[in-house]
Amino acid sequence: MAVQADVVYRYDGSFEGFLSCVFESFLRKEIPFAIYPDRAAWPTLFPIRRVPTDPARAARVFDSFEKKLGTRTRDLVTRAFLNDSPDKELTLLRFLHFAYGQGPRAPWMQGHERVAPVLALEKAVNGEAHLLTGFVRFEQRGGALGAVIQPRHFVLPLLRQHFCNRYPGEDFVIWDKTHRAVLAVQAGRAEYLELATDPDLPPPDEEEARFQAMWRAFYDALAIPARYNPNLRRSHCPKRYWACMTELRDRL
């Protein structure tokens, strides 16, 4: 049984780094006070232990997910890790300590206090990815399509699946402003890049501007004044997405 330890883990923020933390936690039979990625360097009173990312340890942990906990738990943890909330690591770690005791049935105990928060993490990621499959707006710039998004969670991998499937013949780029990451798809090959500075894009040409204007006109024509209900719109399409949407950008 793991005991509560007065220590803070720090890791590099990658999934492998997190799995190394899991290994560390099981090795020492302890649950740390918190697990922070390097980029979020919170000041803390507890001693900090830097957990190095060890691919071999990470692989051992990851393989054991499927072997001991089942594919559902493996997918759940992988997906929930994309969530960007500050205490996701600890929530996941607590769940894993619980799950290794329960075996494959753990993710189905949906009301349990260790399980429900992880399901909530996953739900938030899936929900945002689903919204963005609709809210991403591509612009024709040069020969390729480009889009900018500002999601809360790191949903680029999920968007890659969707858009590669949808536009098999197109080259496109999705720039995640929040995480400074770029997904570039060229001739059917996808690539993730990290950006230090904002990329500068060529301005939209005349044809692109025409289609954007048509889309705005279409959008405006659709609303029925007698049913005007801005609260309903905001609850379906929160304002944090508006800045990147062609038809709503100017209404912020």
Place this chain on the structure above:
Amino acid sequence: MEKLSILADSAKYDVACTSSGVDRGGAPGALGSCHAPGICHTFTADGRCVSLLKVLMTNICAYDCRYCTNRRSEDRPRAAFTPEELAELTIQFYRRNYIEGLFLSSAVLVSPDYTMERMIRVLELLRGPYRFRGYIHAKTIPGADPALVHRMGLLADRLSVNIELPSEASLKLLAPDKQKTGILRPMGLIARTAAENRRELTVYRHAPAFAPAGQSTQMIVGASPESDYQILQLTEGLYQKYSLKRVFFSAYVPVCRDERLPALDTKPPLLREHRLYQADWLLRYYQFSAGEILSPEAPNFDPWLDPKCNWALHHLDQFPVDVERCDYEMLLRVPGIGPKSARRIRTARRHGRLRLEDLRRIGVVLRRARYFIVCSGYAGPGRLSRITVAQALLDPGVFEGGARQLSLFDDPAGRLSAPDHPALPMAAAREEAAAWLSRRM
């Protein structure tokens, strides 16, 4: 561009804008895919989802339906797309991820058959030269040749025939050019062809799919005098007889002055529409039947209570239920438990006890559900009077800021007054509602 505005404006009163019901992955060399739950791409200022490029082929109409903005006798700007223009526009919008696909409808230009031919031409362009694999919803024109409907079904994902008004008498009065049989016949045809097609598909995997996302319809609520019970009966009949995927309701927004229609300053009956959708959900996902939700004696919805709570209140003898034991159908009937939480309860209870906290984490709304359940460590609410429960179940939506938008039934008998008083504070409104409920019980 002006054309687009005119033809989108003319199509905006069509409700259905869903892209659900088919899963179709992309293919090399083609453009597009479909996602079975549907994807909303934006939301209009009235909070409705925009998923498809919803336009009319043309708004030049040969018919003169009373409730319609595009009727022949109305003076408004007219326009028409050529099939090539519309196909190109769809593709360009689709590439930019503005839309899931096309929702094509049309006013009746020259004749139903001629209009259908032009619409089919658009679909052929999209599916042929453009190799478009996105979603297409096409509206068949009442009175068109069955062979054309068949051709359209092979190209589109979903077909719909608008039933327009909930009874034949209203149809005769308000849409003199349309007949009930002209609407129901193509609906039956589509249902039969789709059923046959499903059999074929089980034998030949590559048989061409006929409207794989099924068919839907819509009707206008509030332009004619039918009761909610009649509308719901009709809806249930449509689901059963024509295996429709969806029936849409649209609160009547007065757009034309006519002595046969409600006055121009009538507010759209949005709460009534909302209740109809709630009941529609009960039919489709909660295994209710229309006769359980409303009856000839109580033919209209309760403005204060949603239909499920209303049912539960009138069947208090069937509660409380033990969530750890009762069957799925009964779980669905507990206020505060929906299909999602019911399914979760069903799996979770195999793996351990469920206490109130567990239920809350599963997503059960205990504020409502606690009057109707027992579980581990909770022996139920004890004896309760119906009125206490009724007060707890009052639909909060009616009282919140949005409440003023829900102009209640525009019933001259004044079945209700409270939510229309802007000055009435919320607590007072609640009290009045409770008093009204207790009088009724």
